[in-house]
Amino acid sequence: MAESRSLPLFPLRTVLVPGAALDLRIFERRYLDMIRDCGRQGSGFGVCLLVDGDEVGAPATPAAYGTEAVIEDFGTTPDGLLSLRVRGRRRFHAAATRVRDSGLLVADVAWREDLAPSPRLRPEHALLAELLRRILVQVGDVALAGGGDPAPALFEDAAWVGWRLAELLPLDLAQRQRLLQLDDPHERLQRLLDGIAEAAGPG
Incomplete structure (x- = not known):
């Protein structure tokens, strides 16, 4: 049975796949707090394709499948925003989502693994x-x-x-x-x- 855990979500108009890098600019309080918590805990967050809604403002509807993003580097943009370089790690399926008071989406996720680890190319x-x-x-x-x-x-x-x-x-x-x-x-x-x-x- 797949391991399950709670994961904060960052719905975006992009699809992050395992191993791929993604550059982000963070300015909303809910995501600044999320990144702070991830840094303290050494954990990642989930990137999901945004199905309905917008990247900013009210909580959006994410796709049920996404990829855990781990922070590789961070800095500050010329206009003073937090910039991140993240990389996709594990895929997951979100079984249920809820919205915190801050507007942050959190999901109960089950990790998805390839059927055959590192299979040889046919x-x-x-x-x-x-x-x-x-x-x-x-x-x-x-x-x-x-x-x-x-x-x-x-x-x-x-x-x-x-x-x-x-x-x-x-x-x-x-x-x-x-x-x-x-x-x-x-x-x-x-x-x-x-x-x-x-x-x-x-x-």
Whole structure:
């Protein structure tokens, strides 16, 4: 049975996938307090796609699946706001949410794990590993793909290849959210392959 815990949520108009980095500017009191508590406890918070409502103001409706964000770095913007660099860690499913007096959303979450930890890439998905290599060369910043220079063995890891492509390909929010909700790394890669083939069209 999956471990369950309470997690503060930060609904955004983005989908954070495991291993991906995200830059945030924090200015609302509820989120400043959340970041302070996370810093004290050494814990993370949940980033969920905003389904209904706005990023600021009244509590919004988040997607049921999201990713735990851990703080890697912080600073201050030129206009005096708190800036954060966070990275996606574990996926979760929010079973129930509640709103604190501050307006902060908190969820009871169950962690989601891939069906097969670090499974080996299947031959039919080798094209995707090569595509990822080319994308990383083009962006010229491997920090976008998890930090540091990727070890060659990672390109044989179905989960790693799938998450990096989900991070770097020009997918819409709905597509990225569907990938986030899949527990099977091979199914995730197949969805990506099918989407690329569909985008390429006939010929």
